[in-house]
Amino acid sequence: MIKPLSILVLISLVAGLALGAFVQQSGNADFVAAAGVLKAFGDLWLNALRMTVVPLVFSLLVVGVASVSDAAKTGGLVLRAVLLFTLLLVLAAIYAIALTNGVLDFFPVDRESAQALIAGAGASAPEVSAPPTFAEWLAGLAPSNPVGAAADEKMVPLVVFALFFGFAATRLPAHMHGQIVTLFRAVSEAMIVIVHWVLLAGPIGVFCLALGVGVTAGFGAAGTIFHYVAVVTGVLATMTVIGWLIAITFGRQPIGRFTAAITPVWVIALSTQSSLASLPAMITAAREGLRLPERVVDVTLPLAVAVFRFTSPVGNLAVCFFIAHLYGIQPTFLHLVGGVAVAYAMSIGAVGLPGQVSYISSIAPICMALGVPIELLGIFIAVEVIPDLFRTTGNVTGDVAAASILAGGERETMRAEPRSDEASA
Known part of the structure; x- marks a missing residue:
């Protein structure tokens, strides 16, 4: 079920664009000046979201590395699962880059509308500098000053440092390791509380930002926003199909059986927009519908x-x-290599966060790694509720598909192991 706050944010987006377009058409200098003041409140709201990105990303990665490392120590099945997840995530990232660029080549955004939206959001095209050489890029992976990297929003070196820090923490004695994880879990939770506070003002913040866009771009900005929703939703929708194909092809699930088992999971995923809330239905589908081994499930x-x-x-x-x-x-x-690396890291670290929280904490670091400005995220977050539906259905499909693959590998492993009577002989 779509949350009331998300509906309010959508209404605020439409109202802000409409009022901004009215101010633009009126040409009244006083109205334009008042809209500029309100736009400043929108910028303040966006900066309040941005201020949590670096500490939230760093703490989430430290805790995420610790959880993956602890899980990997529990046995071969978990280690195989982590390796499979990594492979699927990297391939998904490469697929996303190819498909999105292909769609945009075939279905490009109108340049005038794009420039008007950018100008209305208070952003400007970044200066294009010479790309780094491979040697410069390689040397810059490890930050000589992690604090400076955080201050300059250099996300790739910051992510590298967070990963090293997280893995180093797993080598410490148990009590020290636990203290570090507890500390950074507390930091991430505190940042999430702040983000929740800021998102409560989301209708006001989005209204003020949309007002500024409407004053500059008029109703033309709405077309670009609809274009954004269509492209991102379309790309995400294919992942449910991809997960379905993976389960059938590599998980060796019959088409009818897998479709029948996963359909109730899709219904719950669409109604809750939460993979966690869909977990009981996934377990039932895997155990009863697909007859996967309970240990694997x-x-x-x-x-x-x-x-x-x-x-x-x-x-x-x-x-x-x-x-x-x-x-x-x-x-x-x-930049693409760095973007894929950060996208993978954030897919591990930001799991479990509410949709709008993960939108900022996951996408802003990737934009920074790619050298892409993040000012427009304050506008696009208002329509995230639509693509988010397909994020969840794709996630649950991928989860069950991965379990199907691992179940097949587990059966082969068990067959390859000598039985106890053979071993004693």
Whole structure:
């Protein structure tokens, strides 16, 4: 069920654009000046969201690395699951880049509308500098000053440092490791509380930002926003089909059986927009509908909900490349490598966060890694509720598909192991 706050934010977006277009048509200088003041409140709201990104990303990654590392120590099945999740996420990221760019080449945004939306959001095209050489990029992966990297919003070196810090924490004695995880979990929870506070003012913030866009771009901005929804939703919708195909092809599930088992899960995913809330239905579908071994189901599905979001890199990169398309930015190959790495890291770290919280914490770092401005996220967050429906259906489909693949591997492993009577002989 769509939350009332999300509906209010959508209404605020439409109202802000409409009022801004009216002010533009009126040409009244006093109205324009008043709209500029309100636009400043929108910028304040967006900056309040931005201020949580760096501490939230760092703390989430530290806790995420610790949870994955702890899980991997529990046995071969979990380790195989983590490796499979990693493979699927990286392939999904590459797929997202290719598909989004292909769709935008075939269905480009009108340049005048894009420039008007950018100007209305108070953003300007970034200065295009010479891309770094491979040697410069490689040397910059490890930040000489992590605090400086955070201050400059250099996300790739900051993510690298967070990963090293997280893995180093797993090598400490148990009591020290626990203290570090507890500390950064508390930091992430505090940041999430702040984000929740800021999002409560979302209708006001989005209204003020949309008002500024409407004054500059008029109703033409609405077309670009609809274009954004169509592209991102379309790219995300394919992931449900991809997960379905993976289950049938690599999970060796009969088409009819898998479709019948996963359909109730899709219904719950669409109504709750939560993979966690869909977990009981996924377990029932895997055990009873697909007849997967209970050991595999009980281990892999909760782990998948905790550390695996099949659609995360797809949806997040689709947003980033749509924004890059608006600005006319063409990320270099090295930017793409950094963007994929950050997208993978954020898909692990940001799992379990509410939709609008994860929207900012997951997409902003990827934009920064790609050299793409993030000012438009304050506008696009208002319509995230639509693509988010397909994020969840794709996630649950990928979770059950991964469990099907791991179940097949587990059966082969058990057959390959000598029976106890053979071993004693």
